[in-house]
Amino acid sequence: MFALRASARRSADAGRRLLRDAQGVRGIRIGNTEVPDDKKLKYTLQRIKGIGRSTARQILCELQIGNKPTGELSGIELESLRNEVLNYNIGHNLDKENTSCIKRLVDIQCYRGIRHLDGLPCRGQRTRTNARIRKDRGTPFAAFKMTSHR
Known part of the structure; x- marks a missing residue:
């Protein structure tokens, strides 16, 4: 194997960082908590401190949003979800x-x-x-x- 010069190594690391950042954000921010976008909403909401199983179920029923992955939420649904979560003590x-x-x-x-x-x-x-x-x-x-x- 060969060793890269320090400047080449730094540029390679920067290139990897740019590629990783270009893939996009892997989470959505709800109630000052970063939640994963690949899990279902019922489990995603439980990541927020102060929201458990029954509260997550209640929020989904009030908003009439199905239990779909968080990444599939539309902008309107996401905004209404954020506003609903703010009503709770979290x-x-x-x-x-x-x-x-x-x-x-x-x-x-x-x-x-x-x-x-x-x-x-x-x-x-x-x-x-x-x-x-x-x-x-x-x-x-x-x-x-x-x-x-x-």
């Missing part, structure tokens, strides 16, 4: 709402707020043997290392 807005709800619980010092503050489970789970991830007290099973019996 992405960054969902995160802000969750943090404000937790902050409210902590501020009023209710039981759930105190559990959030202490980093413990707040929905009635047991903590004596489980809740290792929520408590985050080092690595699990560190105290139960096997020792050799001789």
Whole structure:
């Protein structure tokens, strides 16, 4: 094999990049999320944070769009889909709402707020043997290392 000069190598890389970019965008942007255009709409919508199976089905029923691949949407359908998705609490807005709800619980010092503050489970789970991830007290099973019996 032969080695290319640095300038020839850079131009070859640039040519490959241009070819890749000329193939077009492989995804569509809906609700500040890049969604694939080769999957069906029902599964594509579930890629957006805050939209699950039932919400995706509800959106498709309201818009009366069939469950076709995202790449086959017309411009009007795509625009109506984007406008419909904006009606739901998704992405960054969902995160802000969750943090404000937790902050409210902590501020009023209710039981759930105190559990959030202490980093413990707040929905009635047991903590004596489980809740290792929520408590985050080092690595699990560190105290139960096997020792050799001789």
